[in-house]
Amino acid sequence: MKLMTTTALAMLATFGLATAASAEIRLGASLSATGPAAFLGDPEAKTIEMLVEELNAKGGINGEKIDLTLYDDGGDPNKARTFATRLIEDDEVVAIIGGTTTGTSMSILSVAEDEGIPFISLAGAIQIIDPVKDYVFKTPHTDRMACEKIFDNMQKNGITRIGMISGTDGFGASMQAQCKDVAGDYDIEILADEIYGPSDADMTPQLTKIKNTEGVQAILNPGFGQGPAIVTRNASQLGIGLPLYQSHGVASDSFIELVGPEASEGVRLPGTALLIADILPEDDIQRDVVMDYKTAYEDKYNQNVSTFGGYANDAFLLMVNAMEQAGGEDPDAIRDALEATDGLVGTTGVYTMGPDNHLGLDLSAFRMLEIENGGWTSID
Amino acid sequence: MDALMQFILSGFTVGAVYALVALGFTIIYNASDVVNFAQGEFVMLGGMITAFTYAAGLPLPLAGLLAIVITAAVGVALNKLAIEPARGAPVVSLVIITIGASIFIRGVAQLVFDKQLHRFPAFSGDDPIHILGATILPQSLWVIGGAVFVFVGLWAFFTKTLTGKAVLAAANNRLAAQLVGINTNWVMTLSFSLSAAIAALAGVLITPITLVSYDVGVALALKGFAAAMLGGMGNPKGALVGGIALGLMEALTAGYISSQYKEAVAFVVILAVLFAMPQGLFGAKSTERV
Numbered sequence: 001m002k003l004m005t006t007t008a009l010a011m012l013a014t015f016g017l018a019t020a021a022s023a024e025i026r027l028g029a030s031l032s033a034t035g036p037a038a039f040l041g042d043p044e045a046k047t048i049e050m051l052v053e054e055l056n057a058k059g060g061i062n063g064e065k066i067d068l069t070l071y072d073d074g075g076d077p078n079k080a081r082t083f084a085t086r087l088i089e090d091d092e093v094v095a096i097i098g099g100t101t102t103g104t105s106m107s108i109l110s111v112a113e114d115e116g117i118p119f120i121s122l123a124g125a126i127q128i129i130d131p132v133k134d135y136v137f138k139t140p141h142t143d144r145m146a147c148e149k150i151f152d153n154m155q156k157n158g159i160t161r162i163g164m165i166s167g168t169d170g171f172g173a174s175m176q177a178q179c180k181d182v183a184g185d186y187d188i189e190i191l192a193d194e195i196y197g198p199s200d201a202d203m204t205p206q207l208t209k210i211k212n213t214e215g216v217q218a219i220l221n222p223g224f225g226q227g228p229a230i231v232t233r234n235a236s237q238l239g240i241g242l243p244l245y246q247s248h249g250v251a252s253d254s255f256i257e258l259v260g261p262e263a264s265e266g267v268r269l270p271g272t273a274l275l276i277a278d279i280l281p282e283d284d285i286q287r288d289v290v291m292d293y294k295t296a297y298e299d300k301y302n303q304n305v306s307t308f309g310g311y312a313n314d315a316f317l318l319m320v321n322a323m324e325q326a327g328g329e330d331p332d333a334i335r336d337a338l339e340a341t342d343g344l345v346g347t348t349g350v351y352t353m354g355p356d357n358h359l360g361l362d363l364s365a366f367r368m369l370e371i372e373n374g375g376w377t378s379i380d
Numbered sequence: 381m382d383a384l385m386q387f388i389l390s391g392f393t394v395g396a397v398y399a400l401v402a403l404g405f406t407i408i409y410n411a412s413d414v415v416n417f418a419q420g421e422f423v424m425l426g427g428m429i430t431a432f433t434y435a436a437g438l439p440l441p442l443a444g445l446l447a448i449v450i451t452a453a454v455g456v457a458l459n460k461l462a463i464e465p466a467r468g469a470p471v472v473s474l475v476i477i478t479i480g481a482s483i484f485i486r487g488v489a490q491l492v493f494d495k496q497l498h499r500f501p502a503f504s505g506d507d508p509i510h511i512l513g514a515t516i517l518p519q520s521l522w523v524i525g526g527a528v529f530v531f532v533g534l535w536a537f538f539t540k541t542l543t544g545k546a547v548l549a550a551a552n553n554r555l556a557a558q559l560v561g562i563n564t565n566w567v568m569t570l571s572f573s574l575s576a577a578i579a580a581l582a583g584v585l586i587t588p589i590t591l592v593s594y595d596v597g598v599a600l601a602l603k604g605f606a607a608a609m610l611g612g613m614g615n616p617k618g619a620l621v622g623g624i625a626l627g628l629m630e631a632l633t634a635g636y637i638s639s640q641y642k643e644a645v646a647f648v649v650i651l652a653v654l655f656a657m658p659q660g661l662f663g664a665k666s667t668e669r670v
Binding site for chain 2: 034036197200204212239
């Protein structure tokens with residue numbers, strides 16, 4: 001398709017028919033639409049494709065259409081590096097969105113940083129933007145923020161001693177370390193620290209140990225994929241009766257479907273406004289953005305929106321906003337405009353970037369949610 | 381005491397999953413000495429097809445049956461399209477073909493289905509059964525029952541039926557088997573269809589516990605393979621005992637030592653057993669009269 005467009009343009013140019021109005025803004029993306037991170041990358045890729053289509057139908061940015069080149073790196077950091085190089089050198093993009101996983105993001109950002117191309121990452125780890133790198137931004141909350149949000153809620157509920165059970169996948173292990181690191185700031189003592197493998201079928205031994213640990217008041221499960229669903233079902237099977245906190249890694253409607261309404265009753269987790277779109281108050285600052293994205297995505301693809309697709313939506317909003325300010329020509333101007341982002345409302349939160357802040361979210365971007373009767377309620 | 385009982389029940393739950401997968405390796409191995417590494421993908425297909433046809437409105441038993449039939453057909457296709465043309469190739473080449481097939485099936489599955497996690501309801505509800513202060517889900521009993529049922533079926537097949545003996549004969553000496561009138565091609569087709577059907581049955585039984593997505597096959601095949609090696613490759617009794625033993629080791633290590641070491645302890649024990657008994661606990665002797 002892209003080849004066709006280029007050929008057509010080349011022909012038009014040859015015949016001297018091309019006008020300035022048909023100039024295009026070249027946007028690049030490298031996402032993990034397949035492979036181990038497909039669960040995240042698939043909705044991200046679908047979101048970007050949908051948004052480009054929508055924007056071009058509306059006439060693009062300042063009359064210029066977006067020409068998207070999207071590669072699937074399959075979650076492989078080496079492929080991501082190759083694609084980042086190809087995007088910049090062969091496809092001549094002015095900006096890149098992508099990096100579904102922390103691994104692929106680190107690959108892309110080193111290329112983007114060297115070549116001076118603005119890059120918005122969709123991955124969680126804090127290393128991506130800390131220390132700040134000139135051309136690198138990201139949209140998802142860090143797992144450290146998720147820990148802070150959870151511990152803040154525990155404090156409000158008078159919980160000081162907890163048991164942790166974490167997945168050994170990248171997400172779970174990273175969040176486990178971050179939570180242990182910040183627990184002290186919230187006077188939380190971690191009495192039990194268990195782990196499970198990402199493809200384990202039963203976590204009752206670990207949960208039994210936590211249950212039998214003297215003084216534990218709540219359980220925290222940083223993890224991703226099927227693990228947290230099985231942990232939640234096991235906790236209900238054992239009748240532990242302690243509050244169970246999950247992470248933002250499972251913040252989606254499909255989590256409730258997988259676990260079942262009975263076993264998921266009372267589970268608390270930090271999520272985004274996107275999850276509670278239907279129950280957001282009319283005057284909520286994020287309501288319109290969230291509803292727009294949710295309806296468009298669910299109508300087009302017939303599947304539930306997820307937080308991850310929301311990250312891609314926000315990256316696109318940030319990019320378009322910066323391009324409107326800076327035009328779609330000069331990567332450095334786009335970078336400066338991204339850094340000057342002030343109060344941009346996305347599905348994840350409200351972004352205000354700065355020279356020393358390339359994430360631009362604070363804890364208010366997380367909403368503390370509780371599952372009630374198979375649906376979400378806000379407990380902030 | 382309550383805790384010990386819970387660890388044991390957990391071990392049986394997980395162990396029965398491993399045993400079911402390990403049993404699937406048995407037939408193809410006995411027919412051709414090939415360890416079929418696409419076995420995990422057959423389990424995945426069993427779970428995925430059931431989840432999708434159930435979601436499309438089929439009653440659960442019918443959806444499960446359909447999944448088993450379709451997966452068996454995939455097994456036959458694998459044999460006809462990839463294994464049979466390579467007949468006469470060394471066993472290692474055939475094993476590598478099955479690894480390729482597993483990657484191919486995974487790729488097709490993520491296109492045909494999707495990349496999300498799926499589940500369908502447990503057969504007998506989710507109310508836990510209380511045993512001596514511990515709990516087990518009814519679905520775990522289904523899995524354990526399924527493993528025992530498949531074990532008994534396989535044991536009878538290999539020792540009591542002429543067809544089963546023909547399978548063993550074909551593996552032992554292909555030419556000799558052909559000379560006494562065994563259709564070795566048909567034996568291979570049968571082996572692949574039965575193996576795939578057993579794996580799909582495993583998928584149907586375990587999905588309400590473990591959930592399913594297009595990429596669960598690799599981990600299942602790895603654990604099933606470890607269980608089969610521990611018990612003795614090709615021996616149904618070995619697969620059953622190996623699976624349960626592996627599950628119990630993991631659960632007891634997680635419960636009494638640390639969840640950090642549960643995989644390590646299990647694999648150290650397997651290595652130790654294989655050093656002492658290279659054939660596994662119930663491994664076949666090198667010659668055998670059939």
